[in-house]
Amino acid sequence: MAAQLYTPAGQSGKTTMSSSLNESIASCLLQRGWTAFGGTAIAIKGYPTAVGEKEAAAYVVDYGRNCDGVLLTGTYWSEGRNVLEPHAVLIPKTVDEASLREYVKRFVAQCDAVIADTYAARLLTLPEQGPPSNRSP
Numbered sequence: 038m039a040a041q042l043y044t045p046a047g048q049s050g051k052t053t054m055s056s057s058l059n060e061s062i063a064s065c066l067l068q069r070g071w072t073a074f075g076g077t078a079i080a081i082k083g084y085p086t087a088v089g090e091k092e093a094a095a096y097v098v099d100y101g102r103n104c105d106g107v108l109l110t111g112t113y114w115s116e117g118r119n120v121l122e123p124h125a126v127l128i129p130k131t132v133d134e135a136s137l138r139e140y141v142k143r144f145v146a147q148c149d150a151v152i153a154d155t156y157a158a159r160l161l162t163l164p165e166q167g168p169p170s171n172r173s174p
Contacts, residue, residue: 058097058107058128058130058132059079059097061134061137062079062097062107062109062128062137062141063079063080065137065138065141065142066079066080066095066141066145067080069141069142069145070082070145071095071145074094077096078094078095078096078112079095079096079097080094080095081093081094081095082095082148084113084152084158085158085161086155086157086158086160086161087157087158087160087161088157091113091114091115091157092113093111093112093113093121093148093152094111094112094113095109095110095111095144095148096109096110096111096112097109097110098110098125105129105130105131106127106128106129106130107127107128107130108125108126108127108128109125109126109128109140109141109144110122110124110125110126111124111125111144111148113148113151113152113155115152115155115156115157115158116155116156120151120152120155121147121148121151121152124144124147124148124151125144126140126141126143126144126147128140
């Protein structure tokens, strides 16, 4: 069975996953500096890099009734690949609010760490090098 991506309640007119879980995940992301998004992604976040701001997007993926959880996953393209692909977090559909905040906290921490380690982000943190000095040692 193929995965289905869901939009926040009211965006597509039809939601087959618990919209309250989707909304709760989005709310936790907003509390951690992400911005609500009205497309397939539930939230986005900009990250400064040496080539300008680049955007990460967060998605909730539900594999249907036979799966006990949803995946909180993301996209951030760097060096020709989605560096967030292996960093999805499985969230049980019956999760309590406190645990949900911890799952989202883990996802956000992984995103921040992985993105900070991309080439364009690392370039931004390098110290500026002035022209070589004409002085002799």
